[in-house]
Amino acid sequence: MKIKVNRKTITLFEGATIRHALLRYCALKGIDASTIENITVYDRFGHETDLDAPASQHDAIRIKTNNL
Numbered sequence: 001m002k003i004k005v006n007r008k009t010i011t012l013f014e015g016a017t018i019r020h021a022l023l024r025y026c027a028l029k030g031i032d033a034s035t036i037e038n039i040t041v042y043d044r045f046g047h048e049t050d051l052d053a054p055a056s057q058h059d060a061i062r063i064k065t066n067n068l
Contacts, residue, residue: 001016003016004059005021005024010025
C-alpha cells in the first residue's frame with residue numbers, strides 16, 4: 001500500500017501501522033529511528049494520530065518533532 005508522510009509517498013505492507021510508516025520514512029530520509037518517540041503525528045485533517053493506529057491505502061500524515 002502507498003501512504004504519504006510529509007508529502008513523500010512511501011510503500012508499506014498490508015496491515016502496517018503509523019509506526020511502520022514512520023520507520024520507513026526515517027530510513028528513507030536518513031533520520032535516526034529513535035526520534036520516533038519524539039514525533040507527533042497528524043492525519044490529513046490535522047487530528048493527532050496514535051503511532052499504533054492502522055495505516056490505510058492513500059493515507060496522508062504529517063509529522064512534527066516535539067524536541068525542536
